[in-house]
Amino acid sequence: MKLTVVGGGSTYTPELVDGFARLRDTLPVEELVLVDPDATRLELVGGLARRIFARQGHPGRVVTTSDLDAGVEDADAVLLQLRVGGQAARERDETWPLECGCIGQETTGAGGLAKALRTVPVVLDIAERVRRANPRAWIVDFTNPVGIVTRALLQGGYRAIGLCNVAIGLQRKFAALLGTPAGQVHLDHVGLNHLTWETGVRLGGPEGEDVLPSLLAKHGDAIAADLRLPRRLLDRLGVVPSYYLRYFYAHDEVVGELRTKPSRAAEVAAMERELLEMYGDPSLDEKPALLAKRGGAFYSEAAVDLVAALLGGSGSPYQVVNTLNRGTLPFLPDDAVIEVQSAVGPGGPVPLPVPAVDPLFAGLMANVTAYEDLALDAALRGGRDRVFRALLAHPLVGQYDSADTLTDLLIAHNREHFAWA
Incomplete structure (x- = not known):
């Protein structure tokens, strides 16, 4: 089995490699290829990846390359975890x-729209090259906005x-x-990526007892604190929203906070510098504790489970994934991408029925x-008017003056990434 990670020089990668090493019975990787245009990062991350495999007695080999076409050749699955523009673009x-x-x-x-506009054309180019190399390969996207x-x-x-990783974290x-x-906890997880709610928490599987009411009654304070939302809101909703809902439910409060503290991008950039220095230590042969603060908790477990199921291995039968709606949520178009529990196998995901x-x-x-x-229309076809329409439609913007100004700012800060600008 050959797996390729595009964006393999990411500081996230040792988390993924650790999962491949620990869970090799679930996903027996024979060759892991890390692809990245940054040769320096690739050397640091690739070296640590090999040491993690060696420490855990994994027989697979780790290959690093900046040649995308060579990296995806004959791959059974290609994992995408790239960031077009790097942390500097995220900071903006x-x-x-x-x-x-x-x-x-x-x-x-x-900001999410800017990332989408930078990312979609690059990902589609990668996908076409994967299809030419092996049309049966699965492309697993971790790249935001997913x-x-x-x-x-x-x-x-x-x-x-x-x-x-939001669902597996919860x-x-x-x-x-x-x-x-x-493994005994099954989530009734419904929504779009980064816009989801847990409407049930079942023991044993999709037909199991729903313990969400008792979970909120006993542990509502702890759950609310993690989400940075008031306990009374959870009690009134009767569900657990993802922490991304705070941007919608407490928009003005969050804007005030963001204006008075360093950006998350600045924190992550500093963390990445420290992590890359650690990765260069030839005695380091496990993922460092600092990586847990980088984000992506349980990323490797979710990835192993999904790829194993797609390639016919022993992955969990039900997994939360992003896939086509196809009538699952009747109030959305069939071609919308939703994030729900699905039965996953070599034929791909089939969403489970979702109650009203x-x-x-x-x-x-x-x-x-x-x-x-x-x-997506703006990402595929470009143009100021298409960017403006997307911003005007977004519930976190929604006013024409703001959308107009934001359109100009978005283009000004990303012109180098847009062929049409």
Whole structure:
């Protein structure tokens, strides 16, 4: 089995490699190829990856290359975890929207749109080269914004699926609170990427007992603190929203906070410098504890489980993934990309039935889906008017003066990435 990671020089990669090493019975990787245009980072990350495999007695080999076509040749699955423009672009995405009193964030709002516009053309070029190399290869997208990028891939006819770590993080959190193995916790997870709600927490599987009411009653304070939302809101909703809903439910409060502290991008950039220095230590043969602060908790477990199921191995039968709606949520178009529990196998994901969704959540999903339609159109065809329309449609913007100003700022800060600008 050959797996290729595009963006293999990411500081996230040792988390992924650690999972491949520990869970080799689930996913027996024979060759792991790390592809990245940054030769310096690739050498540091690749060296640590080899030492992690050696320490854990993994027989597979780790190959590093800056040649994308060579890296994806004969790959069974290609994992995408790239960041077009690097942390410098992320820093800008998190700051210029604040000039208009809007959220500065890398995956939602105006900053998220900027990232989508930079990313979609690059990902589609990679996907076409993967298809030429091996049309049966699965493309697993971790690259944000996952929903828009995955929709671009699926709309282009590629064999693709999107994955995020929000669901597995909540599953592990709930399992710890319940004192039960994580594999026994099944989430009724519904929404779009980074716009999701847990409407049930079931023990044993999709037909198991729903313990969400008792979980909120006993542990609501701890869950609310993790989400940085008030306990009373969780009690009134009767569900657990993802922490990304704070950008919608407490927008003005978050904007105020973002204006008075260093950006997350600046924190991550400093952390990355420290991590890369650690990765260069030839005695380091495990992922460092600092990596947990970088984000991406349980990323490797989710990836191993998904790839194993797609390639016919022993991955979990039900997994939360990003895939086409196809009638699962009747209030959204069939070609929308939703994030829900799905039965996953070599034929791809099949969403499980979802009970009727509360209009409070369905309405916001429909609004953001319309924005994603317009965002993808702007990413594929370019043009100031298309960018403006996407921003005007986004519920975190929604005013024409703000959308107009944000359009100019977005283009000014990203002109080098847009062939049409």
